[in-house]
């Protein structure tokens with residue numbers, strides 16, 4: 001039977017540590033600031049933005065929220081971002097996704113200064129991750145690595161299987177595992193014999209967005225299972241991408257949903273914001 005990886009507790013520990021660091025920075029006259037840009041009134045986005053503001057308050061990071069009309073033009077949004085890029089009180093900028101369809105998401109993310117890109121989605125930060133010279137790394141993948149490291153199991157030499165190849169989770173976490181010397185297989189919707197590949201995984205990362213699509217019996221005995229999926233069932237219950245009860249019997253460590261990866265994502269956002277403030281206060285440029 002598996003040990004449950006308590007993401008909520010680890011995230012709290014990291015936030016406590018960050019709070020002490022922010023207090024120390026304050027003594028040096030540095031107050032980290034995060035700007036969150038929300039376009040429109042998508043209910044899920046509103047919840048996420050609120051949670052990010054609350055998390056900032058808890059560790060005494062300044063949070064600046066810009067709520068913009070859903071019909072804002074691309075030009076106007078780019079202007080808003082350029083204003084934040086030039087604001088010395090703002091060390092990190094996050095544009096809450098998804099954006100309304102008339103806006104070019106790629107162009108907007110590229111407009112954020114890489115030095116303030118605490119979500120780690122700017123192509124320059126993606127490129128730096130690929131060549132193992134990371135500046136800001138995407139928050140969910142970074143949180144996943146911290147969860148694995150916290151088990152005390154050495155990643156080096158392990159067979160890691162990542163199911164999902166999105167730019168925000170699957171691909172970056174695969175590179176992070178590779179740079180820690182895992183042998184990495186990336187699977188996706190066209191992968192053949194998924195079960196056989198999952199059966200080889202010492203470390204399994206499931207990031208597909210399909211409730212309980214990965215069956216417990218497919219999992220290798222003793223594997224570490226990180227379930228990134230957040231799927232809401234008809235009755236409102238949240239479940240991951242892995243069939244939990246079956247996986248729990250075979251894994252050595254497993255993340256629950258909720259309470260596993262989710263809380264780590266926001267903790268890593270705060271971590272990146274504090275890192276950005278420290279860099280900018282020293283005048284370090286990319």
Ligand code: NDP
Nearest residue numbers: 140164165166169188189207208209228229230261262265
């Ligand atoms: P995407 O929809 O962008 O990507 C899903 C990936 O899964 C794709 O690469 C897709 O393959 C692959 N896939 C879909 N179905 C299957 C299947 N049956 N077998 C194998 N691969 C499959 O999702 P995200 O990466 O954005 O998110 C994944 C999940 O993680 C979601 O549930 C999301 O809510 C959750 N999430 C959780 C976060 C957290 O903080 N806990 C943060 C971000 C995401 P293909 O490329 O071929 O289409």
